[in-house]
Amino acid sequence: MNVLAIHTATPEICVAAEGDAGSFLIAFRGKKQQAEEILPFMETAASNAGFTLKETQLVTAPEGPGAFTGLRLAYSAAKAVQFSSGCPFIPVPTLTACAENLKHCSPPVLCVMDAKKKHFYAQFFKSASPLSPVMDISPEEIAEKIFEETVLADQNQDAVTKEIILTGPDAEILASEPLFTETIQKYSSGHGKINLCVIPTLNGAVFSLISLSKQMLPHYNTSGSFGAGPMYIRRSDAEIFRGYQYRG
Numbered sequence: 280m281n282v283l284a285i286h287t288a289t290p291e292i293c294v295a296a297e298g299d300a301g302s303f304l305i306a307f308r309g310k311k312q313q314a315e316e317i318l319p320f321m322e323t324a325a326s327n328a329g330f331t332l333k334e335t336q337l338v339t340a341p342e343g344p345g346a347f348t349g350l351r352l353a354y355s356a357a358k359a360v361q362f363s364s365g366c367p368f369i370p371v372p373t374l375t376a377c378a379e380n381l382k383h384c385s386p387p388v389l390c391v392m393d394a395k396k397k398h399f400y401a402q403f404f405k406s407a408s409p410l411s412p413v414m415d416i417s418p419e420e421i422a423e424k425i426f427e428e429t430v431l432a433d434q435n436q437d438a439v440t441k442e443i444i445l446t447g448p449d450a451e452i453l454a455s456e457p458l459f460t461e462t463i464q465k466y467s468s469g470h471g472k473i474n475l476c477v478i479p480t481l482n483g484a485v486f487s488l489i490s491l492s493k494q495m496l497p498h499y500n501t502s503g504s505f506g507a508g509p510m511y512i513r514r515s516d517a518e519i520f521r522g523y524q525y526r527g
Contacts, residue, residue, distance in 0.1 A: 281330040282337045282493065283321060283360060286483030287353040288345025288373050289392065289448045294320040295485035300329025306482050317356045335364040339492035341483070342370035343510030344392065344400040344413055350509035367499045369492040372510065374402040374413060377447045377480040379487035382407035386442040386476070387430050391421070393449040400512060403430050415512045418453060422462035425473060440472045450479045 286293040291308040294317070303324050307316070325332050338360045340353035354370070361368040374390040381388050381404075388404040394415055401421050403410040410430060414420075424430065425443060445454055453459055454477045463473055 280337060280493070281325070281328070281335050282339070282489050283325055283332070283335050283357075284485040284488040284492070285317065285321065285338070285340045285353045285356050286485050286488065287317070287349040287356075288341040288343070289349065289483060290346075291448075291483060292316060292320060293483040293485045294324045295482075295489060296324035296328035296330070297486075297489050298325070298328035298330045300327065302486065303327035304482060304485065317352065321356065321360070332360055333364050335360050335366045337366055337492060337496060338364075338368050339488045340368075340370050341373040341376065341488065341509075343373055344394070344415075344512045345373050345509070347511065350511075354509055367496065369495050369499055370509075371488050371491045371495070372413075374400065374447065375404075375407070375409070376484040376487040376491060378402075378404040378407050379491060380480075380484065381444055381446060381478065384444055386444050388444045388446060389421070389425065389430075390480075391445065391447040391449055391453050393452055394512070399449065399453055413510075413512055418456045418459035419462045421453065422459050422466065425463070426466050440474050442474045442476060444476045444478055446478045446480055448480050448483070450477050 281298045282296065284295045291306060293304065293306045295302065295304045305320050305324050321332060325335065338357045340357045341350065343350050357368050360366065373392065377390040378388050387410060389401060390404065391399045391401045394400045398415055398417055399421060400413060400415055402413045454475060467473055
């Protein structure tokens, strides 16, 4: 099956393709994401996987959360492929894709990505199933959430050390954030030690996007429930500014 995945929800541009000739990934991290950079990447990935963009049979992209501009860019590119090839467009939640590769791990999984403004988008998973909604919270709040019963309830309550896997595009950034580590240490004194295993998500988990979109394909319909628009967790700066003007 000819599948194309486009990921621009982070500063890194990643495009992957899967076809008769195999799988191919191309990634680029630059200061800016430009629409003109996306098309050559898409063409190169598809060609190396053995098909043209018009021969695409399924296209996918992150549904969100992620950067406003990046999400819109991936959606626009995916919809262009959908229009030219007539294929389904099935977006996949960004953090769900990050958790997919760790679905066979026993400890709970915490997926994070930098939301800027001293916050992170975060979501907890167990066997790739969500334990929480997507949250837009501070490093201290993430540390507090780790100790909640819903996250650690299925672990041995008598264990001196409890484990959690920290993943996502910005797992290493959160793991080195002083407010996060200090709060973990504070709560550990009364609730037991937490062992964090940091496994960063590489290349936007684009092959997980492909795998999950193929799993969702039997449920695809053309009524607009798929690919209607990105999932934004917070308002854009422009929306906040317009709201401020209106209130004034």
